[in-house]
Amino acid sequence: DGGITQSPKYLFRKEGQNVTLSCEQNLNHDAMYWYRQDPGQGLRLIYYSQIVNDFQKGDIAEGYSVSREKKESFPLTVTSAQKNPTAFYLCASSIELLAGGVDTQYFGPGTRLTVL
Amino acid sequence: AQSVTQLDSQVPVFEEAPVELRCNYSSSVSVYLFWYVQYPNQGLQLLLKYLSGSTLVKGINGFEAEFNKSQTSFHLRKPSVHISDTAEYFCAVSDWNAGNMLTFGGGTRLMVKP
Numbered sequence: 001d002g003g004i005t006q007s008p009k010y011l012f013r014k015e016g017q018n019v020t021l022s023c024e025q026n027l028n029h030d031a032m033y034w035y036r037q038d039p040g041q042g043l044r045l046i047y048y049s050q051i052v053n054d055f056q057k058g059d060i061a062e063g064y065s066v067s068r069e070k071k072e073s074f075p076l077t078v079t080s081a082q083k084n085p086t087a088f089y090l091c092a093s094s095i096e097l098l099a100g101g102v103d104t105q106y107f108g109p110g111t112r113l114t115v116l
Numbered sequence: 117a118q119s120v121t122q123l124d125s126q127v128p129v130f131e132e133a134p135v136e137l138r139c140n141y142s143s144s145v146s147v148y149l150f151w152y153v154q155y156p157n158q159g160l161q162l163l164l165k166y167l168s169g170s171t172l173v174k175g176i177n178g179f180e181a182e183f184n185k186s187q188t189s190f191h192l193r194k195p196s197v198h199i200s201d202t203a204e205y206f207c208a209v210s211d212w213n214a215g216n217m218l219t220f221g222g223g224t225r226l227m228v229k230p
Contacts, residue, residue, distance in 0.1 A: 045218075
């Protein structure tokens with residue numbers, strides 16, 4: 001059964017600690033994305049990756065880091081430099097359209113991060 | 117840069133009534149438009165998308181949307197809602213130059229009352 005998994009579903013962290021959110025997909029997609037969702041707001045792009053070993057900053061990358069060592073995996077680290085990390089984090093993937101155009105982004109179930 | 121406006125943050129409606137969730141976008145170039153639904157504490161699920169062709173797009177769960185280029189709108193409609201339609205709905209837009217990047221609206225919470 002193809003899809004995107006994110007773990008854990010709920011995560012608690014003390015201030016000053018780094019934490020890593022997992023995102024795995026078995027859809028054979030080249031492109032992967034991380035979004036942040038705050039109450040009453042839309043999704044904001046943190047980072048995206050179009051191919052293994054390459055990634056780009058999105059609109060709100062400060063305080064976050066990513067890696068893309070495998071096609072299936074795109075972990076997100078929330079560092080202590082992120083001033084307000086409490087949020088719902090969503091991972092997505094899609095095929096990569098190098099020649100332009102667009103295709104559907106498929107989303108994982110999300111991780112809710114709470115900083116205590 | 118593109119922007120997407122969902123004019124209503126909340127829409128209360130009674131069960132079996134029709135509903136329209138409004139979405140307007142700013143881009144003047146060729147656009148691709150999406151509606152996603154999010155149930156509480158879950159990810160986003162694609163309802164429907166407009167890439168080209170017929171301006172009336174039908175999606176899952178009885179939803180449909182109409183692309184109106186002159187009004188830069190992509191409103192979502194359902195003729196008769198169910199309690200199970202209670203969720204957050206997001207409109208998103210991309211264009212040819214944006215790669216596969218999506219710009220999301222702020223979301224509309226649909227609250228279906230018995």
